[in-house]
Amino acid sequence: MSSSPADTAPSTLRQSLLTALTALVFGFLGAAIWSYAGLADNRTRSFLLDNPDMLPQMVEAYEAQEAEKRLAAMGDEVFAPFPGVVLGNPEGSKVLVEFTDYNCPYCEASLDDVTRLVAEDPDLKVVIREWPIFEGSDQASRMALAAGLQGKYDAFHKAMFKLGDVRAAAQEAGLDMARAEADAASDAVSGEIASNLDLARALGFTGTPAWIAGRKP
Template sequence: MPQSSLRNTLLTALTALVFGFLGAAIWSYAGLADNRTRAFLLSNPDMLPQMVEAYEAQEAEKRLADLGDAVFTPFPGVMIGNPQGTKVLVEFTDYNCPYCAASLKDVNRLVAEDPDLKVVIREWPIFEGSDAASRMALAAGLQGKYRAFHDAMFRLGDVRAAAVEAGLDMARAEADAASDAVSAEIASNLELARALGFSGTPAWIAGRKPIGGAVGYDRLKAALDGGSTG
């Protein structure tokens, strides 16, 4: 098949895939009638990635709305910042994820700058060997020492060393880490991540908008400034 024909075929297929959204988007964006939509897209293929991204964001927001408040409700103690804050950032994290480690400074900066910010952490151990760290983090939350463990775990990379530095009651922490409640929380976080369409860590909900990846301080702050959950 000639390259131009293949290109047109692929563009047509993509147009058909998201046509319901794209037709409406182009109508409002360029004032085009329906019978001109396909021709416009074929002539302006650079617009397709932007529209697909907008469509995916719209679908993610719908999925978030369907979940209600479950994703914003922390496991006991597993949050950073103001427990009563009306501005809420949700982070799905894994202690073996280098991008999560790199994002820690962004989260801590946001918390330091905004006394109204509550950061709900959803432990999502998707990397090999991460389950024990996530379980101990949740156990730390039950002792009111989540942030101390969280920061130490990213810095030290060793579960027991982080638990000791955080001052955990180890006997209690080990029992809690193996509890049904902790297992249920991890399973719930997995389902929440899947429902939101997240495929890796870190992943965020900021200003009630799902965001994937280590997007940095500026983008998180902009999203938070655009909305709250209060």
């Protein structure tokens, strides 16, 4: 029986995260591996004809390279988190940025891997950029940012993926609900979500999860 995209998602995400961390270790800004420079070569064309399943991976790599170019021109904004919206070491010198959506199954599939990476590397800072692109995700993203303002982002983030219900996740994370609801509706939170949308568009991202690997500016 052939594997479905959902079946292969965890291993693909693990490979993406491993690539990103390799980039961090060697000091690269991004994690693109392949170049399109060789596509004009006859041997490359023959390889693709014989292995058509490789083409989507090469397209993804090319898109990642293009995103790196845009990232280099963008400056450090993408690495600066909304207050409290960080996993791992807030002062870590290795930075992994994740654009995420709570209704994204691949984002959920990557959570255990991110948690393990954070546990294994005390110098890793994971900046989460809330990017609610799926229907019904806006409320969860707003509450997540509100949780960050209470210093409880990690707890809410994990509870939200586990429970799938905003209020239940907020209660499990121990949020002050009156304050959280006010913060979730605030201009600061609305501005952060709008900013994340602009950043994702500027980088050419078309879906979640999207990753950026870098080092502390």
